[in-house]
Amino acid sequence: MEYRVFVQNQSEQHFVASVVEMPNLTVEGKTEEEAISNVKSALQAQLAKGKFVTIEVNQEEQGNEAIPQMKYAGIFANDPTFDDFMEKLAFIRKESNELADEA
Incomplete structure (x- = not known):
């Protein structure tokens, strides 16, 4: 499965990476590559503990x-x-x- 990651350069050696679909999943790294690697590891750890489900909400209910x-x-x-x-x-x-x- 693919996830979109937003990577932001905070300073020369400070990058922040966030998984767009999971707003509470944000990590840091000294390089862009490190931040992406860290966010991938954090995402894998989160997915090991839970799962995504799709629900339908009937507006009448x-x-x-x-x-x-x-x-x-x-x-x-x-x-x-x-x-x-x-x-x-x-x-x-x-x-x-x-x-x-x-x-």
Whole structure:
């Protein structure tokens, strides 16, 4: 399996390597090659202790408690007057901004 590693040069003899898919897996080395070797060893050690699994979360089971506003998403999808409302709202905002600019 392949993993993406972000290597950053901190100074002349200080490199930091992080596994992108595992944000808590970061190591250091005196050279870029050493940092990459160290991160590979650390990743192998982590994978020996655990595994990646894929799960599916049904949004209906979860409910919309995480984002309460989601219960309002799409309520105007079939409202034929919504576009007119948005145009009027844009006009009111434009007028309000113009008045604020004059003040």
